Amino acid sequence: MIAYLDASTGSMLVAAIAGGFAGLAVLFKFFGHKILGVFSPKHRAAARAAKEELVPADEEQ
Amino acid sequence: MxxxxxxxxxxxxxxxxxxxxxxxxxxxxxxxxxxxxxxxxxxxxxxxxxxxxxxxxxxxxxxxxxxxxxxxxxxxxxxxxxxxxxxxxxxxxxxxxxxxxxxxxxxxxxxxxxxxxxxxxxxxxxxxxxxxxxxxxxxxxxxxxxxxxxxxxxxxxxxxxxxxxxxxxxxxxxxxxxxxxxxxxxxxxxxxxxxxxxxxxxxxxxxxxxxxxxxxxxxxxxxxxxxxxxxxxxxxxxxxxxxxxxLKWEPRGSTWSNYTERGHYTDADLDAKETFVRTAAARQRRRQVLDIGANDGRFSDAVLEHADSVVALDADPLVVDHLYRSLRERHDERIVPVCMDIASMSVPAGWRGQERPGFTDRVKPDLVLALAVVHHLAVTDSVPLDEVAAMLRDFGSDVVVEFPTPDDQMVRRLARMKKAGVVDRYTLDVFEAAIESRFEVIERVTLPSATRILFHLQPRG
Structure with a gap:
């Protein structure tokens, strides 16, 4: 999915909030492992795995 | 291409x-x-x-x-x-x-x-x-x-x-x-x-x-x-x-938003002015008319039967907003309201100055109406009358222009705040010399109240 407009991450997350409850649910899923990871090593590992799956390690800054 | x-x-x-x-x-x-x-x-x-x-x-x-x-x-x-x-x-x-x-x-x-x-x-x-x-x-x-x-x-x-x-x-x-x-x-x-x-x-x-x-x-x-x-x-x-x-925009009123009443015109003047404008427009079919200072669109309407489209220009956003809403109510598809000050035209903008062309690159009228405009440019904006005539000539089209004489009550009102130098150079002689060097005068009429003169002009060579 390639867009010619530069849709910033922040804009896209706000767009999800603006989409109502369904959007909030998606955001919770998006950030869920990160949020729950504060309390649980299992979720911390899941958050890391999800990130690595989407962003190859060598692309990270 | x-x-x-x-x-x-x-x-x-x-x-x-x-x-x-x-x-x-x-x-x-x-x-x-x-x-x-x-x-x-x-x-x-x-x-x-x-x-x-x-x-x-x-x-x-x-x-x-x-x-x-x-x-x-x-x-x-x-x-x-x-x-x-x-x-x-x-x-x-x-x-x-x-x-x-x-x-x-x-x-x-x-x-x-x-x-x-x-x-x-x-x-x-x-x-x-x-x-x-x-x-x-x-x-x-x-x-x-x-x-x-x-x-x-x-x-x-x-x-x-x-x-x-x-x-x-x-x-x-x-x-x-x-x-x-x-x-x-x-x-x-x-x-x-x-x-x-x-x-x-x-x-x-x-x-x-x-x-x-x-x-x-x-x-x-x-x-x-x-x-x-x-x-x-x-x-x-x-x-x-x-x-x-x-969302609503409800300003309390602007200088020109109650102009419809046109308190400073007599009915006889308005009728004579409208007849003059209609006759000038009727000389040939007009592809596009530019109405500078259109206000409530009365004269845009007057030329509509002889024109394919009219650009109704005014600098006052509230006036143009009213005009747009009234045109929209009657589903008009030929008068385009535009909010822009002719003394500060839209210039080319964006990439290489070409992405969004300037006003004069987009609007190519074959008739320009400049009614009740000249004194605002010459007195309020302090633009010399020769420059006003040059601006009108830039469009390369027929022009109908109204010149309120220095005795006109509106001119006197605008002139109160100006330095003598600006007011002194605002005379009918100066204006006529400025237009005659650039245009041929097809018709010239003085309105009944005698303080406003209308010219129908054709550009020279």
Missing amino acids: QPAPGSWRDPSSRVFIDGDRVLRVLDTEALADFQALVATKFFQDAVADGRIVATKLIDDVPSELAGTWAGVLEHERIPVITFPFEWTFSMLRDSALLQLDLTEAALADGLITKDATPYNIQFVGSRPTFIDLGSFERIAPGQPWFGYRQFCEQFLNPLLLQSRGIPYQPWLRGELRGITPAQCRAALPFRTRNRPSVFVHVGLHAWAERRFANSTGDTTGELRAAGFNPAIVRGQVRRLRKIVQR
Whole structure:
């Protein structure tokens, strides 16, 4: 999915909030492992795995 | 053939102007998007009621375009091209609602608009029409609305500011990309920006853009994985529509907004003036008339029977807003209201100064009306009469111009605040010398009250 407009991450997350409850649910899923990871090593590992799956390690800054 | 300026940002489609024809070329993907669009009922309905420009796929492709692109479309030509910084609040608001309506209708048929800019909308008379067919694409699973940020910057934020009394036109004229959430947040009063519906798009949006500015992740992919779907986009579009619908601009009145009463004219003067204007316009069929200082559009109306289209220009946003709303009520499709000060015309802007051409590159009248304008330019703006005549000559067309003499009560009112030097050079002799060196006077009439003189002029060689 390639867009010619530069849709910033922040804009896209706000767009999800603006989409109502369904959007909030998606955001919770998006950030869920990160949020729950504060309390649980299992979720911390899941958050890391999800990130690595989407962003190859060598692309990270 | 060069692509039309401003049409090359989206690599899958370009616009070319070929004489009188407006052609849009599409690559393979864009052609498939167009075919999906044409198959929908919403598109057929929107073209039928004029919300989308009439368009057909053509076979007689000009040789210069043949072979390179997968398909070529021809659009109906828009008589006058105007830009959002020349529109008023109601015009931008109606355009925003059109953008949202079309995006929502497209979603129901598995399509989406890939951007959301008022430059994709033009006014045919008072009817906003969507011109960028290349903006519709088939929606991919989990795809967000990439046009959201642009919608905020170019529609929502300008409207929010205007609703709080901050004119957006100068801002959009200076910054084609629009007004960022952070700028809008800084400019809006606390109560407006913290209304729950507005807070998300302005305050939270500004914070999120800053917070995630250096994010390197694939947010689109992550959102898709988290279950993002078109129903969320639909919810987003509907909420935006509610906000836009509720926005109002209710200024207390401006200098010229009650001009309809025209207290400083006698009925005899107005009738004589209208007869003169009608007769001048009737000398030949006019393709485009430019009415400078149109106010309530009385004289734009007067020439309409002899003209294909009229550009009704005025510098006062409230006046133009009233005119737009009254034209819209009667479904006028030939008078285009434009908000611009003739003493500060829109200049070429954007990439290489070509992306958004200046006013005189877009508006090519064959008759100019300058009624009750000269004294404002010469006295209020201190423009020498010779310069006023030169400006009128620049259009290269017939001109009907009104000259109020220095005894006229309006001239005396304007002159009260000016230095003697400005007022002294405002005389009928100076004006006549200025026009006679550039124009042939076809007709000259003094109105019954004797302080206003009308000229019908034809440019010399």
